[in-house]
Amino acid sequence: MKTKPALRDPKTMARSPGITYQQLLDEDTQTVPDVLRLESPMDFGNEDISIERYTSREWFDREVEFLWQRVWQYTCREEEIPETGDYYKYDIAGQSFLVVRTGPGEIKAYPNACLHRGRMLKEYDGRVSDFRCAFHGFCWSLDGKLKDVPARWDFQHVEDEKWKLPELPVATWGGFIFINPDQECEPFEEFIEDIKSQFEGRWPLEKLHIASHTAKTVDANWKIAQEAFCEAYHVNATHPQILMSLGDTNSQVDVWRNCARVITPGGTFSPLLDEQPTKEQMISYAMDLREGEPIPEIPEGMTVRAFRAAGMRAALRGPVGPSIDECSDAELVDSIDYTVFPNFHPWGAYNQIVYRFRPNGNDHRSAIMECIMLAPFEGERPPPAQIQWLAEDESWSEAIGFLGKVFDQDFFNMPKVQQGLESTYKSGVTLASYQESKVRWLHHRLGEFIEEGEKKAGAK
């Protein structure tokens, strides 16, 4: 993509008919936080995205070398390694890393490889007092120092000082632990700044706990899986059941350097519907009510958004406290879907969903999607929910209910997108200028990353 990104003017650019997101915010029953008033629509031009990015092994290999080995990436939550010696095995695109708590407030990360003959040090997550390799028994302390070499007399050429486990840069934000496999990477503070400044003081994700964690693989490139969650344009054809309660094409799309967001308003209806639904229809679709189930009555003069927000406030008053009463309707009913480049998707506000998309091992035609539900809690932090892997024939809806139905519809498309791209005579994927601009941003950053990496490698 050659076009230089440029900010667009929200007042003059082409927009969906119907109420804009900012106009909806004007009707909020509470004060809307500044972060939702930001607008940053970005113009990346309208060039197609090359199909080889999804289908070619060569492109995937470039991603492994110049993206995954160079980018800051989310590994696990702090709450998943609460005690000294707890470690998490993080795998990405054929490589494996260990993220370990080495002391209170101290986390380190190492390549998951023994320095003797290279055996993987750990196959599973767990808790240890040191890392002893299962092959010949070389051992390292938690802080990476060489601790024991069996039959040391035969390894006089091994110098302890040079045999520390290589340390990778580690950082945390919002209770999430990030690593960067590149020891000379950009500072984390610069990388995370865009999203950090927007969440700070309003949406403290570190105060939440993992209420559920579900994962499933799909036969599609990791970007096909991810991009299905980066725009609301597909809702009309893929999820028609939610058009009555979702302003799909009214979504606001904002792009910064390392993060972007699509905000899709809830408790309103799609401008693509021929007829405006009644409030009863909207609420029954929003709540996924069955035929004959009672429809709650909405007080005269109250909007569906305000009604749904009031219900959410009542449900959250216990765990969040009285501050929930000042929380805007928007924060309670809208899908505030943030993405941090390249694959980490923490939603904003009180719809506490986090997605992550990764290649499935070293396979460019298979991906892993994870969905983590974060929740506020009262009293002591509950233990984090264990990851639940869904088998190929298990549905998301069985695991996570209403939202799962939507995921099942998305998953149904993904392998078909892969197969279509393998067969097409077209050389590129064509994107909408505005509604799909988060997808375009992901490709723009990906291209930049790969080019930069190749340049650096060439200069060495």
Ligand code: FES
């Ligand atoms: S490979 Fe690890 S001790 Fe030999």
Ligand SMILES: [Fe+2]
């Ligand atoms: Fe979807």
